[in-house]
Amino acid sequence: MDTVTTLPVMMPAAAEIFLTVVGMVLLMAGVFRGxxxxxxxxxxxxxxxxxAAGLVIMYGGTGAAFFGLFVTEAFAQFAKILILLGSGxxxxxxxxxxxxxxxxxxxxxxxxxxxxVGMMLMVSANDLMALYMGLEMQSLALYVIAAIRRDTLRSxxxxxxxxxxxxxxxxxxxxxxxxxxxxxxxxxxxVLAQVFAADSTPSTxxxxxxxxxxxxxxxxxxxxxxxxxxxxxxxxxxxxVTALFAVAPKVAALALFVRxxxxxxxxxxxxxxxxxxxxxxxSMVFGALAAMVQTNIKRLMAYSSIGHMGYALVxxxxxxxxxxxxxxxxxxxxxxxxxxxxxxxxxxxxDGRLVxxxxxxxxxxxxxxxxxxxxxxxxxxxxxxPPLAGFFGKWYVFLAAVEAGLFGLAVIGVLASVxxxxxxxxxxxxxxxxxxxxxxxxxxxxxxxxxLYGSAAVTLLFFLVISPIYDSARxxxxxxxxx
Amino acid sequence: xxxxxxxxxxxxxVAVASGVMVVVSRNPVHSVLFLILAFFNAAGLFVLMxxxxxxxILIVVYxxxxxVLFLFVVMMLDINFVELRQGFLRYLPIGTLIGLVLLAELxxxxxxxxxxPEVPQALGTPIPPPNEVSNIDALGRLIYxxxxxxxxxxxxxxxxxxxxxxxxxxxxxxxxxKQSIExxxxxxPADVIKVIKVTRGGGV
Numbered sequence: 001m002d003t004v005t006t007l008p009v010m011m012p013a014a015a016e017i018f019l020t021v022v023g024m025v026l027l028m029a030g031v032f033r034g035x036x037x038x039x040x041x042x043x044x045x046x047x048x049x050x051x052a053a054g055l056v057i058m059y060g061g062t063g064a065a066f067f068g069l070f071v072t073e074a075f076a077q078f079a080k081i082l083i084l085l086g087s088g089x090x091x092x093x094x095x096x097x098x099x100x101x102x103x104x105x106x107x108x109x110x111x112x113x114x115x116x117v118g119m120m121l122m123v124s125a126n127d128l129m130a131l132y133m134g135l136e137m138q139s140l141a142l143y144v145i146a147a148i149r150r151d152t153l154r155s156x157x158x159x160x161x162x163x164x165x166x167x168x169x170x171x172x173x174x175x176x177x178x179x180x181x182x183x184x185x186x187x188x189x190x191v192l193a194q195v196f197a198a199d200s201t202p203s204t205x206x207x208x209x210x211x212x213x214x215x216x217x218x219x220x221x222x223x224x225x226x227x228x229x230x231x232x233x234x235x236x237x238x239x240x241v242t243a244l245f246a247v248a249p250k251v252a253a254l255a256l257f258v259r260x261x262x263x264x265x266x267x268x269x270x271x272x273x274x275x276x277x278x279x280x281x282x283s284m285v286f287g288a289l290a291a292m293v294q295t296n297i298k299r300l301m302a303y304s305s306i307g308h309m310g311y312a313l314v315x316x317x318x319x320x321x322x323x324x325x326x327x328x329x330x331x332x333x334x335x336x337x338x339x340x341x342x343x344x345x346x347x348x349x350x351d352g353r354l355v356x357x358x359x360x361x362x363x364x365x366x367x368x369x370x371x372x373x374x375x376x377x378x379x380x381x382x383x384x385x386p387p388l389a390g391f392f393g394k395w396y397v398f399l400a401a402v403e404a405g406l407f408g409l410a411v412i413g414v415l416a417s418v419x420x421x422x423x424x425x426x427x428x429x430x431x432x433x434x435x436x437x438x439x440x441x442x443x444x445x446x447x448x449x450x451x452l453y454g455s456a457a458v459t460l461l462f463f464l465v466i467s468p469i470y471d472s473a474r475x476x477x478x479x480x481x482x483x
Numbered sequence: 484x485x486x487x488x489x490x491x492x493x494x495x496x497v498a499v500a501s502g503v504m505v506v507v508s509r510n511p512v513h514s515v516l517f518l519i520l521a522f523f524n525a526a527g528l529f530v531l532m533x534x535x536x537x538x539x540i541l542i543v544v545y546x547x548x549x550x551v552l553f554l555f556v557v558m559m560l561d562i563n564f565v566e567l568r569q570g571f572l573r574y575l576p577i578g579t580l581i582g583l584v585l586l587a588e589l590x591x592x593x594x595x596x597x598x599x600p601e602v603p604q605a606l607g608t609p610i611p612p613p614n615e616v617s618n619i620d621a622l623g624r625l626i627y628x629x630x631x632x633x634x635x636x637x638x639x640x641x642x643x644x645x646x647x648x649x650x651x652x653x654x655x656x657x658x659x660x661k662q663s664i665e666x667x668x669x670x671x672p673a674d675v676i677k678v679i680k681v682t683r684g685g686g687v
Contacts, residue, residue, distance in 0.1 A: 067628075069630070107650045117639070133637065137640050140643045141643050144651060159651075
């Protein structure tokens with residue numbers, strides 16, 4: 001036997017390896033010490049996320065690990081920082097909830113940690129197989145987290161629905177991958193890119209495979225018409241879990257989408273651009289229209305996130321460097337707005353119980369002036385009103401679409417955002433111009449308030465940091481397209 | 484060569500025939516048994532292609548685990564399969580129509596199939612010659628070296644599945660009377676046995 005075994009290069013994956021080891025240690029600590037470990041485990045997970053972010057930043061440049069299955073560059077680093085930020089804030093949001101609802105289980109932070117590792121692996125995947133494994137790792141952990149309140153009907157229903165539709169989308173993605181493999185003979189992104197660079201007239205079978213792959217990914221970012229699961233899962237899952245779903249997995253799936261479309265299939269732009277244009281128009285329009293008739297604020301946030309994914313896909317549909325820059329900036333603003341909005345939802349309590357109807361927000365400006373102000377900032381920002389954070393995300397993706405000559409897409413996008421402003425402004429109207437029938441509890445937990453005001457401040461003052469964020473987003477885009 | 488062709492046609496015929504029987508047999512237990520027969524024949528086809536490891540895995544995983552699980556489910560759930568099939572004849576025309584449309588689409592797609600000629604050159608990982616190394620050897624060389632990352636992620640996925648199964652199903656029940664051998668052995672007869680003198684005619 002002449003097989004020479006060498007240890008693979010592992011340094012670029014240091015953050016993922018570190019998080020995995022921490023996850024297993026925390027799991028053991030939880031198993032041996034029991035439920036009372038929930039709080040220390042949650043804080044340890046957040047600390048591990050901060051350290052992992054440090055590792056991601058420290059590694060810096062471009063690198064490949066594990067025989068080219070795993071790559072990292074400025075793009076992956078940008079996305080990973082956003083993912084860690086989203087997951088970390090979701091855990092912080094959960095602490096008060098788990099305690100008050102007596103739903104605390106020590107596996108909760110551990111599962112979020114493993115899901116986060118899966119997301120980071122997705123972002124760094126450089127092979128169709130690595131893509132699938134990362135995706136499956138994050139999805140499986142998220143299915144369990146959605147159903148973590150197994151004694152409530154809605155949580156288990158959300159988990160089951162997410163599982164069944166997620167499994168379906170994984171099946172389609174795998175079918176697409178197998179067709180692509182069959183028609184090119186490789187699963188590696190680099191070799192795929194070489195094959196298409198040499199011959200950019202793809203065969204029918206390959207296009208069919210690509211369509212299936214896009215379908216699977218569109219399921220994960222909940223783009224219309226693959227969005228059916230989103231409102232039910234968002235409504236049924238416990239609120240802090242919904243907050244997690246709205247940020248971290250969306251960032252990971254969209255970053256993966258961007259990587260797959262621009263790296264291996266970058267030369268097939270003509271073949272996939274129209275699909276993405278359709279996905280993004282459908283998501284923007286449907287998200288705006290369907291959100292209008294919602295009465296439950298979690299469902300409203302679900303349609304709002306469908307719409308937001310549509311706007312972000314505008315940048316991807318543009319298919320140029322400016323578009324990817326726009327997507328990254330959009331995701332950065334999206335995270336803060338959503339974390340803040342969900343902190344507001346978690347602060348909506350009456351007689352100690354969580355309420356989640358829009359009508360519960362009436363007269364909030366009189367009972368909770370600061371919270372109403374913060375929620376107003378988030379709503380204006382989501383509607384895309386300058387100079388708030390959300391405006392910049394929309395500005396850069398539409399700019400990229402115009403640059404790429406997709407005028408129709410940009411015009412429809414702007415119109416959809418005007419329509420979408422209606423339901424965001426309706427919340428502001430409820431808070432400021434309607435009278436409260438029975439006001440919400442006046443006491444809001446301290447940590448929740450901190451996250452709320454912090455993200456409101458970031459959203460409000462985003463224009464101060466826009467130039468460094470723009471620079472790093474552009475470096476991220478350049479590292480992906482230039483490579 | 485002739486023998487090989489004969490064996491192939493034999494296995495393929497039985498596989499397809501038992502596949503049909505899975506769908507049409509009245510008794511669901513018979514369906515599962517035909518499914519197992521189909522798996523065995525597919526495994527035989529794999530052996531014919533020189534993929535002996537895949538054949539064994541197919542039997543171990545599908546027959547040993549999946550099909551037996553099906554059998555359990557079929558036997559335990561009280562589903563009236565005859566009732567389920569009642570609309571069979573009524574829906575036959577529309578089913579056939581959809582099947583024909585799908586067939587037409589498949590023919591259209593396959594008709595336009597062009598297999599890229601550069602496929603063999605782009606192969607990411609060359610397959611070692613099957614007459615030099617066995618399947619398991621070849622797979623092992625790849626899984627534990629080049630694809631070690633994927634192998635480890637699979638392990639993590641299984642770990643998450645295990646955590647999930649425990650989180651979603653394990654309940655620590657209170658008030659269940661369990662035997663505790665330590666407590667039983669530690670009991671001192673002097674504490675728990677009392678000798679009572681019973682007078683004749685009186686109760687305890």
